[in-house]
Amino acid sequence: MTTSSSEPDKTSLADQYRDTVFLPRTSFPMRGGLPVQEPKWLEHWRTSGLDERLVAQAEGRPTFTLHDGPPYANGNLHIGHALNKINKDVINRAHRMSGYAVRYVPGWDCHGLPIEWKVEEEYRKAKRDKDSVPVLEFRAECRAYAARWLNVQMEEFRRLGVQGEWHNRYATMDFSSEAAIAEEIGRFLLNGKLYRGLRPVMWSPVEKTALAEAEIEYHDHTSTTILVAFPIVRDPTPAQALADVSVVIWTTTPWTIPGNRALAYGPDITYVVLQVNETEPGALLEPGAKVIVAEALVDSFCKEAHVAAHHVLYTLPGTALEGVVCAHPLRGAGYDFDVPMLAGDFVTTEAGTGLVHQAPAHGEDDFQLCRAHGIEVPEVVQADGTYAPWVPRFAGVHVFKAADVVCEALSEVMEEATAAGRAPAGLVGRGQIVHSYPHSWRSRAPVIYRATPQWFIRMDGENSLRDNALAALDDVTFVPAQARNRLTSMVRTRPDWCISRQRAWGVPIAVFVEKHTGEVLRDAQVMQRVVDAFRTEGADAWYNSPPERFLGPDRDADAYEQVFDIVDVWFESGSTHAFVLGRPGLTFPADLYLEGSDQHRGWFQSSLLESVGTRGIAPFRALVTNGFVLDEHGRKMSKSLGNVIAPQDVNDTMGADVLRLWVMNSDTNDDLRIGKEILKQQGELYRRLRNTLRWLLGGLDGFTQAEAVPYAELPELERWVLHRLTELGGLVARAVETHEWVGVYPALHGFCTTDLSAFYFDIRKDALYCDAPSSPTRRAVRTVLDILHRCLTTWLAPVLVFTAEESWTARFGTENSVHEQAFVDMPLEWMDPELEERWTRIRAVRRVITTEIEGARRSGAIGSSLQANVELTLSQEEAALFAGVNWSELAIVSHVEVVIDPTSASVYVEGDEGGLLHGAPVVHVAEGEKCVRCWKVLPETGSRADRPGLCLRCADVVTGMEAATPEGA
Known part of the structure; x- marks a missing residue:
């Protein structure tokens, strides 16, 4: 049996020239292995002193302050916590990369009924009577419980990639915090708005306390x-x-x-x-x-x-x-x-x-x-x-x-x-x-309205807190904008603020009432003694000190009732601005508060009333709210339904970056959905983004700035890519300034998949792989890949904090971090709307060509697109419009023959309809031989005897490479 020698010869030639193709090389793997790699990056950042470098870098910059609404130190984090903290972290990181000094002090709410309830549950299990436990012992157990869960939650937040001053966190149970809270109560006492009165309040018979x-x-x-x-x-x-x-x-x-x-x-x-x-x-x-x-x-x-x-x-x-x-x-x-x-x-x-x-x-x-x-x-x-x-x-x-x-x-x-x-x-x-x-919402038991003597902050009357709060909101930005109506209507209709609770774990409403008259004692010196004692000993001082310590020597302690009601935890969290935003480098009012939409009746409102009541202004310049997290079917998550998605499980199976991507791909203005299928989809989106970064890194192997091409010398296609980058850069910049991030990262993903992977990369891989290193086109491509890598890696860094770092260090080493970089400045000359319009038309024609090519492939007429020659009919006007377009390069075929139809005003329909009037592109089998190096089918292939199997372009490249290689190398 006789065999042809032509195929082995081609195979041998292909092997001979394999090393002359500039295939991508990178250490950045296709698979991220996030559950394993992310903790390693956290440890690297810790040991390399990234946080300290960020602090030093912030010197002299304008300040951006996002004040953290304190989560409750009670149990592991749930998916709502993850949503909230990731949102905050993205905003903080984006501001830092936009040139702001960002100090983020995370905090915790540590007092109140939920913690008491948990401690009492342990008592009930042990058949122990809570009322028989000395109050200071009970408070100590509550403090230990809160401290344990605070530390657990802190590590869980850090595992999510949230960057903050964890060593400098605040907690409402810190002695300094308890003193500040007591001082804020004292401000209302001394300005006359705090009073004790009888009126119906929401009352829990199970927990025996008033509720907010x-x-x-x-x-x-x-x-x-x-x-x-x-x-x-x-x-x-x-x-x-x-x-x-x-x-x-x-x-x-x-x-x-x-x-x-x-x-x-x-x-x-x-x-x-x-x-x-x-x-x-x-x-x-x-x-x-x-x-x-x-x-x-x-x-x-x-x-x-x-x-x-x-x-x-x-x-x-x-x-x-x-x-x-x-x-x-x-x-x-x-x-x-x-x-x-x-x-x-x-x-x-x-x-x-x-x-x-x-x-x-x-x-x-x-x-x-x-x-x-x-x-x-x-x-x-x-x-x-x-x-x-x-x-x-x-x-x-x-x-x-x-x-x-x-x-x-x-x-x-x-x-x-x-x-x-x-x-x-x-x-x-x-x-x-x-x-x-x-x-x-703690005991899950029904409540009643019950009139009892409680402590209130007066909403109306002289210097009306209600009117002042509503006026203060006029200067606040709301995202989404319709949230303004929700908060203002709640403030407009709310009754006097009941701030007292009949419990033990918290900051006491540290005031005295004169027994004879029933009047509350309003004495600044007494209040200052309370604050000073709390600052050094904590609020326990109210329980273990004789009243004379606070009343002073000039008053008879027997003539006064010492109040032991504790203050509502919403008052505590609402006053956190007083002991956090006052720190050096943290502005008051804060630039931003960000929480779930339920906080219009909670922390947003209590913070507003507390700050306006004591300082006359809102503690925030902007309020951002996000929706609630539901399962894939729109149901509330519950263990009984088996639909709970725990952030810890996502970290361990898919990685925190995938969870972070889910947050930023969602419409956070509305209720969000999450489940296994949704996370699977996010994993696919993550894979595409990762592959984009990998392609860029592979194409940039060995790139130096000496290879870069000035903007004026870039081909039109590269300038179009830079124009698209300016549009995305504007999207990111607007999000930074407005805090409206919905749609930004879906747009970024769309750019990577549609504009880059399916279009630009597909077109330019021939020049990147096969052109000579000195080729103006290849240099232009790598110039743009360099810019793309810097832009995409920094834009993704606030969200994909681990993956962006991996991408950055794969190219630049671990000496510095992507999180120390700034977003790339976009030169004005890159913005070219006319170019955008022209390439929108060009891409429309390209889609028509590729559709015909796919038809030819399905019919078996050709194999790959490079086996095709295309006859493209254009009108004279379109031929002029598309002058200079290399259609064979764009369509990834071996040759395109442009035929001008002088009888037609337009071959291609403009506008939304798209498609052809007549004269569809005709696909032929390309004539010539396949170049074993670039795979184009051209008549010229093999025409150089010294370079068998190569087209003229590839022959020149290989000759140049051999000439540049030292003898014996």
Whole structure:
């Protein structure tokens, strides 16, 4: 059998010339191995003193201050923590690389109920009575618990690549912090805005303390609903004949009936006096009973009260109820007081009967209305949620178990009234409703409104804190912009700020109250003694010192009550600006606060009120909010659903850089989604970015600045790449200034994959691999690759902190870090919109050509695109427009023959439609031989006897390389 010698000859020639091709070389591997490599980079930065060098580098620069909202030192970090801290870290790093001095002091919230709750859980497991533990011992255990988790979280944040002054972190339980918090309380004390008052607050019967709105979450809850009749006992207009009529209310909180002291009606609502004609089984009203309900709610009332037939005796305007007085439905059972009817603008006809019972101790509207009419606010419910001993019939019953007891009592009254032929009194109907109800987000238990003596900061009055806070927000930038409405509406409607909690772990509201007068002592010297003691001994000094230490020798300690309520943790975190931003190099106000959108009712608001109340200005110039993290299906994460994504697991399996990329590829203005598939997608995006960096590094092997080409000498394609870089540079610069980063890194990824990998790299790899080192085109390509590498590596550095460092050091060594570099300055001459427009058209034509080539490949007419010759038809105008374009280079084919059609005004449709009018490119099999070095198929291949198998370009390159190689090398 005879074999052809041509193929072995080509193979042999290809092997002979293999080393003359400038294939990419780099130490930067295709796979990152992030879970293993990232901790090594953290250790390298620590031992090489990167943080110290960054501090030295910042000298003399303008300052950028992002004040860290303190996470709670309680348990491992969750994905929301990672989102928040990564966001902050990207912004800080980008500002540093933009020329700012950045000092980032991370902090922790260490006091309050969640930590107490955890310590008490250990007590409960050990069957230990918390109340029997000395308060200082209990506080010490809370401090140790918080310190342990603070250190755990610190290491977890560092593992995420977050750069900060970890050695200089702040914590609200530091002695200096506790002193500063006490000093801030003192500022409100001395300016007259701190007062003790009685009003309803959110109260947790389980935790036995008041709660802030930010400590509340809402869950579906099944409540008993009741209709209750209050018989009218006094009517100022006898012509209405209401003496035998009862007012019916509807409530979802039967347990508040013992606390009822009034009824509210709507002045603008039309009511009816309704007489029952017939009833259904289960009805508690008898035929002939007369009741008042809103006209708009008659049908729903009859349905719930099982009234089968009725008729309206007459209608009443709401104003006709002014001055009407009812009896409490439990009159005769210890509730022998009048219940006046009062006009309330909060009464609606959305549900119930259009009449609302008022328990002033258990509702904000109830409290305000009753206090305005001089009605007492009774204390009927104790701290643990049970009725007080002095509450008739219900003493000791827990409010959440009171529905049956209350309904039983009201049923008995109704039976007695019916038997006596009196107007209805007591229970009229009973049902159930599933509705959104407030719960403590720590114990997950439902809460109640309960009026107790608490410490408040006054929102209104002279020098109104509310008005000043709203005015201060006028100068604040919000990202996203619509967040302004959320915060301003919350400030506009919030009641006085309740800052007291009935717990033990925290900073006490260190004030004294004069027993004789009930007045709080407002003495600057007393307050200063407190602050000085806290600064050296911590807040424990309040518990282990005699009151004389603070009151001084001129006051009788027995004449004063020492207050042991602790301050709300939101006040503590809201005052962190006072002991963080005051440090050298940290400006006040801060340039930026960044937290989740829930902090409009939490830290953003408490910081605003605290700072405006003590300093007259907001503590921030800008507020950035991000959404919540949900699973891939938009569900809240929970262990029961098995959909929790822990940042620690992502670090260990994929690497922190992938998690950081997920953050910056997401729309953080809205709720974000994460899951295994989403992370898998992010891993793919990461791989493409990494491959882009690897390609750049490979193409830059051996590059020096002596090889660089001035901008004016660059080919048009290279100048187009630099124009695109200026657009991206502008995108990054705007994000730095505005804090609006959504879309920046997706745009960067799109540039890498579409403009570079699928276009520019694909076109220029021939020149890069096969041109002579001295070739102007190859030098231009490497000049642009150098700029691309510097730009992309620094732009990616705030996000891919480990990968960017690896890319930088693979080229420049480990003597310096990418994180010490500045973003590349973009010369104005690189911006060329006309070039952008021209290349948009050129690329559109190229897409048409490559589509035809792909068709030829699928049909088997050609193998690779280099086996093609293309006949390209252009109009005369297009030929002029595309003058100088090397179509064979752009289409990556061996030859393109341009044919001018003089009969056509345009071959290619401009605008959104795209495509051809006529004259599609025609693909032919290229004539000639394949060059064994560059693989182009050209007639000239092999024409030089001394360079068999090579095209003329490659023959010249190889000859030049041999001439440049010393003999014997």
